[in-house]
Amino acid sequence: MSLYLHDTATRSTREFRPRRAGVASLYLCGATVQGMPHVGHVRSGLEFDVLRRWLTRSGYDVRLVRNVTDIDDKILAKAAEAGRPWWEWAATHERAFESAYDQLGCLPPSATPRATGHITQMIELVERLVEAGHAYASGGDVYFSVPSYSEFYGRLSGQRPEEMQPAEDSGDSGKRDPRDFTLWKAAKPGEPSWPSPWGPGRPGWHLECSAMSTHYLGSEFDVHGGGLDLVFPHHENELAQSNAAGDGFAAYWMHNAWVTASGEKMSKSLGNTLTISALLQRVRPVELRYYLVVPHYRSTVEFSDEGLDEAVATFGRMESFLHRVVQRTGSVSPGGMHPEFVAAMDDDLGTPQAIAVVHNVIREGNAALDSGDEEGARAAAASVRSMLDILGLDPLAPHWAREHDGSDAARNALSELVEGLLKQRSEARARRDFATADEVRDRLQACGIAVEDTPDGPMWTLKDG
Numbered sequence: 001m002s003l004y005l006h007d008t009a010t011r012s013t014r015e016f017r018p019r020r021a022g023v024a025s026l027y028l029c030g031a032t033v034q035g036m037p038h039v040g041h042v043r044s045g046l047e048f049d050v051l052r053r054w055l056t057r058s059g060y061d062v063r064l065v066r067n068v069t070d071i072d073d074k075i076l077a078k079a080a081e082a083g084r085p086w087w088e089w090a091a092t093h094e095r096a097f098e099s100a101y102d103q104l105g106c107l108p109p110s111a112t113p114r115a116t117g118h119i120t121q122m123i124e125l126v127e128r129l130v131e132a133g134h135a136y137a138s139g140g141d142v143y144f145s146v147p148s149y150s151e152f153y154g155r156l157s158g159q160r161p162e163e164m165q166p167a168e169d170s171g172d173s174g175k176r177d178p179r180d181f182t183l184w185k186a187a188k189p190g191e192p193s194w195p196s197p198w199g200p201g202r203p204g205w206h207l208e209c210s211a212m213s214t215h216y217l218g219s220e221f222d223v224h225g226g227g228l229d230l231v232f233p234h235h236e237n238e239l240a241q242s243n244a245a246g247d248g249f250a251a252y253w254m255h256n257a258w259v260t261a262s263g264e265k266m267s268k269s270l271g272n273t274l275t276i277s278a279l280l281q282r283v284r285p286v287e288l289r290y291y292l293v294v295p296h297y298r299s300t301v302e303f304s305d306e307g308l309d310e311a312v313a314t315f316g317r318m319e320s321f322l323h324r325v326v327q328r329t330g331s332v333s334p335g336g337m338h339p340e341f342v343a344a345m346d347d348d349l350g351t352p353q354a355i356a357v358v359h360n361v362i363r364e365g366n367a368a369l370d371s372g373d374e375e376g377a378r379a380a381a382a383s384v385r386s387m388l389d390i391l392g393l394d395p396l397a398p399h400w401a402r403e404h405d406g407s408d409a410a411r412n413a414l415s416e417l418v419e420g421l422l423k424q425r426s427e428a429r430a431r432r433d434f435a436t437a438d439e440v441r442d443r444l445q446a447c448g449i450a451v452e453d454t455p456d457g458p459m460w461t462l463k464d465g
Contacts, residue, residue, distance in 0.1 A: 002346065003058060005254060006254065007252045007253055007254070009156050011158070013347075014252065016222075019222055022060060024223070026052065026062065026064045026221075026222060027065045027221060027250070029044070030067045030097075031069065032072050032205075033096075034074040034075045034089075035093060037093075037276050038274050039292065040227075041100075042097075042100055042276060043227070044226055045101050046289060046292050047293070047349075048066070049106040049107055050293055050349060051225075051254075052064050053391075053392065054345050054349065065109060065212070065213065065216045066111075066112055067113050067212050068113070068114045070116050071090070071202055071203070075089060076192075087192075094114075096277075100277075104292075105289055105393075110216075118212050121214075125211050129144065129241060130142070132245065133145075133148060134149055134244040134245070135183055138174030140200075141182060141185060142182070142183045143174070143175055143176070143183060144180055144181050144182075144183050144206075144237065144241050145177065145180055146180050146181070148244075153236070156235055157231050166178035183203070183241070184203060185201050186198070186200070206241065220247070221250060222250070223250060223253075224238075224250035224252070225254040225255065226255060227258065228255045255298070259303055260302050260303065261302075274303060285400075286400050289392060290315040291308050294352065295351065296350065296352055315393070317362075318359075318362060318393075321384070322396055324419055325365065325377050327419050328369060328377070329377065332378055332381045333385070335382025335385070338357050338360075338383055341354050345390065351391065361380050364380050365379075365381055368380060371430075418444065421444060
């Protein structure tokens with residue numbers, strides 16, 4: 001079966017056919033580093049990490065570029081408010097974002113370009129647009145002329161130019177049309193600037209990604225992505241200015257839905273942010289990743305403490321299964337993936353269906369363990385490891401092993417003892433000796449160990465206090 005992805009531009013799920021055989025080129029709009037990362041910020045990075053892993057497993061040489069916007073009105077305003085240099089403010093928060101991506105198990109991108117490092121490419125793109133009659137200079141600013149491209153403008157978002165609201169900077173006196181958007185901003189006192197044919201200034205936000213994506217991936221590449229809030233105006237403007245300059249640009253547009261809180265998009269302005277650093281004081285990074293990547297990328301995640309706790313418990317049961325197999329049979333390497341998992345992932349990265357397959361295989365593996373079929377249990381564990389690795393969730397992968405410290409030795413010893421007792425309990429239940437089974441459970445509970453019988457087999461946890 002071939003991979004199918006939902007394309008925002010065509011509003012359809014299309015078969016993925018890369019422009020170059022065997023190579024998948026991806027561009028993800030990364031962070032505007034104005035503040036600390038929260039769960040709404042990192043979702044697109046996680047979703048594209050899953051796409052990248054799946055494409056790699058499918059045999060593609062993946063080129064993933066995730067940019068950093070390190071010059072922007074918001075960055076300048078936040079830095080000024082804090083009394084800090086803008087470049088230091090941006091660098092500080094860029095490091096916070098990179099740390100968050102790494103903690104949550106995202107593989108490093110092929111490139112992480114900064115906007116300030118690609119001013120030359122941006123100026124060249126603006127020059128091409130001016131020469132083509134799609135941009136004009138006015139008082140040191142340069143604007144993209146929406147009326148000059150009105151036949152095509154709005155294709156991505158489905159809006160028509162005549163129905164659109166004026167651009168955010170529509171109050172600028174140098175504009176010919178209120179819908180025109182800024183490509184180059186003339187220098188203002190106290191702000192950073194770079195020399196250009198129109199005088200000193202800095203790039204507009206929309207310009208950055210067009211220049212950086214084509215610089216690294218070519219004038220035509222496969223997938224451009226980001227959060228749903230970027231469809232308009234950011235990605236609409238990117239598409240317009242790139243096509244108007246003669247670049248084919250992206251063949252597919254992918255957008256992940258929001259993380260919401262109380263039904264509203266999580267954002268700085270709403271004051272309902274949940275920072276990654278704060279959440280990782282409550283749960284492990286792999287558990288937070290599970291919470292965010294298991295829902296379909298086009299489904300809204302309504303953040304709640306209850307939902308996060310449920311994700312922690314569910315992931316714990318999956319983790320427990322793998323540890324049980326390893327403790328009973330020895331180390332297990334990743335193996336083949338279940339065909340239904342492959343079908344789910346090929347259907348627009350259907351992670352809810354894919355994780356359901358994982359749970360089914362775990363259920364079979366626990367049954368095999370309880371019946372003494374160690375070979376069957378090992379085969380199930382190998383498949384589970386392979387499938388979870390696609391989602392970046394394999395508990396036995398080296399990245400997550402870094403989380404553990406010397407206390408694991410004590411836990412491993414405890415786990416060995418508990419698993420031995422649970423095996424005795426399962427054997428007693430199998431021969432309907434419920435008195436012995438209850439006695440084992442009571443002994444564990446007296447030692448502060450809670451036992452839960454689940455569809456995936458018996459699971460144990462240390463009770464609080």
